[in-house]
Amino acid sequence: MQNLNKNLKHLRLRKRLSQSRLSHRIGVGASSISAYEKKRSMPKITTLMKYSKFFKRNLDELVNEDISKSDQENKQDTKGDQLRVLPILVDPQNEEMISLVPVKAAAGYLNGYSDAEFIGELPNFRMPFAELSENKTYRAFQIEGDSMLPVPAGSYIICEYVQDWELIKDNSCCIVLTSDDGIVYKRVKKDLTNNQLLLNSDNPEYLSFEVSLNQVLEVWRSLGFVSFNLPAAPEPNKK
Incomplete structure (x- = not known):
């Protein structure tokens, strides 16, 4: 669980949420959120489930992975240099519909x-x-x-x-x-x-x-x- 506190903070900051706003969104006390991120206490499984549902991350990712690192490694091709399949339809005059x-x-x-x-x-x-x-x-x-x-x-x-x-x-x-x-x-x-x-x-x-x-x-x-x-x-x- 060495990455858990780092992951919880990373996910919160990605959504541009303060600890108090996150507290309101997931129903976990702001003081508890602060303690988790500073590694002063560990969240219970019910709390981890709330994080998992809100951030759409599975428990294994939250607990074991370095999410900030994997997010960087899995960056999308924003410029579209890689192939994106876009089927189109043309009329008999070969003009796009x-x-x-x-x-x-x-x-x-x-x-x-x-x-x-x-x-x-x-x-x-x-x-x-x-x-x-x-x-x-x-x-x-x-x-x-x-x-x-x-x-x-x-x-x-x-x-x-x-x-x-x-x-x-x-x-x-x-x-x-x-x-x-x-x-x-x-x-x-x-x-x-x-x-x-x-x-x-x-x-x-x-x-x-x-x-x-x-x-x-x-x-x-x-x-x-x-x-x-x-x-x-x-x-x-x-x-």
Whole structure:
């Protein structure tokens, strides 16, 4: 257990949490957290389970590995120099089509995003907008939930594929495909030093969270959205 205290501190700092904020999130006293990190006491197994669930690390990693070292060794290829399979569909004129991933296909997309046959079965179309270049790859994703209001649930987000994740502009809106959370639409901030992305919602009722770059499968930069939820008419002024 020689790495346990170091691991607990490393994981907390990666999430940019103070000891008091972590205490609130996992239900462990701040003084106890301080004692664990300074190796003045050892957490019970029930406490370790809370750490394991919150940080998504198994008990063996927490107790035996040097997580800070393994995180550095397992850094993701952020520039996209290694092969990333991105199947596309073209029309008879060899012009690239835009594939649509509706909500009902979101779960399937997590497993079939690199499968040309699956992409071919999705709705595909073209959009005659000057803002869309013929030399780039686009995809449309339908979102659900209200975490990105005022963009309403059910909207279709028109996106451009991002090969080099180092070019993501901080606080830009992106569709991020992750192995754990599937398709999420968030404002993204890079934290390449810690091999992760910070994902933030526009709706303040939703908490921000981090995702390891090793869990990221695709990133698509949002360009605009299409919605069929028109705003309600304003109420007439009462005299």
